[in-house]
Amino acid sequence: MPQTPMTIAVDGPSGSGKSSVSRAVARELGLGYLDTGAMYRALAWWCLDQGVDLSDEAAVAQAAADLPLTISTDPDAPHVRVGDVDVTDAIREDRITGQVSAVATNLDVRAELRRRQRLIIEEQRGTTGGVVAEGRDLTTVVAPDAELRVLLTASEEARLARRATERHGAADAVTLAATRDLVLRRDREDSTVSTFLEATDGVVTVDTSALTFEEVVAALLALARGEVRPDAAAGTPHTP
Numbered sequence: 001m002p003q004t005p006m007t008i009a010v011d012g013p014s015g016s017g018k019s020s021v022s023r024a025v026a027r028e029l030g031l032g033y034l035d036t037g038a039m040y041r042a043l044a045w046w047c048l049d050q051g052v053d054l055s056d057e058a059a060v061a062q063a064a065a066d067l068p069l070t071i072s073t074d075p076d077a078p079h080v081r082v083g084d085v086d087v088t089d090a091i092r093e094d095r096i097t098g099q100v101s102a103v104a105t106n107l108d109v110r111a112e113l114r115r116r117q118r119l120i121i122e123e124q125r126g127t128t129g130g131v132v133a134e135g136r137d138l139t140t141v142v143a144p145d146a147e148l149r150v151l152l153t154a155s156e157e158a159r160l161a162r163r164a165t166e167r168h169g170a171a172d173a174v175t176l177a178a179t180r181d182l183v184l185r186r187d188r189e190d191s192t193v194s195t196f197l198e199a200t201d202g203v204v205t206v207d208t209s210a211l212t213f214e215e216v217v218a219a220l221l222a223l224a225r226g227e228v229r230p231d232a233a234a235g236t237p238h239t240p
Ligand SMILES: Nc1ncnc2c1ncn2[C@@H]1O[C@H](COP(=O)(O)OP(=O)(O)OP(=O)(O)O)[C@@H](O)[C@H]1O
Pocket: 012, 013, 014, 015, 016, 017, 018, 019, 020, 021, 037, 162, 163, 166, 208, 211, 212, 213, 214, 216
């Protein structure tokens, strides 16, 4: 546990490696891990389960206010529950991935989930000593005062290949085409309400396109431990 509380905020587009890298960094530093995308996914799941029309903005905002969500911050045992239902796996299904942006672009929903995210971050700072929190608006809106803010990027090609390999075991013409919509359309829609394609002032950009997973984790750990000076200039790429 760090001597002074530490929040590491990580943003980036789909497939840049936010979830997997943030979880590994949290584990290594003994911090909590907060997957904010899972909160938007859980709300989408609940709306569909309750028969709420995702295009009815007022109804979806009300669902966000009522959402009986429990999310684990243990990087070794991530789980998400809505009421008594464990939705950890269900929220990763394509039907949720394909529709979650409708929920995530609702501004009332964002206000409510950000409120909950800030509470979790504060709670983690007082218990485990901090948290690695990842999503699309952590560095800019949810935790702009985080001790370390990182934007993970990767080329479109690299991101599609990673997701295709994860979903289908290979990145060929067919699997890349099947993955394209779930990655690129979603980023297009999500970027209408958040800034995660370019770094804002003071956010360190790590381009992961040509880095292995282990190299990206090592780069973030070096930044967190102060072994590498985060260049305060906006969007300065970091090369480990
Ligand atoms: N540097 C890397 N090189 C190769 N594969 C990677 C790298 N980083 C992550 N991956 C793999 O890429 C896939 C996507 O990573 P991850 O789920 O962490 O991305 P993400 O940014 O959280 O995406 P999303 O926002 O869609 O949830 C995973 O299968 C992960 O293991």
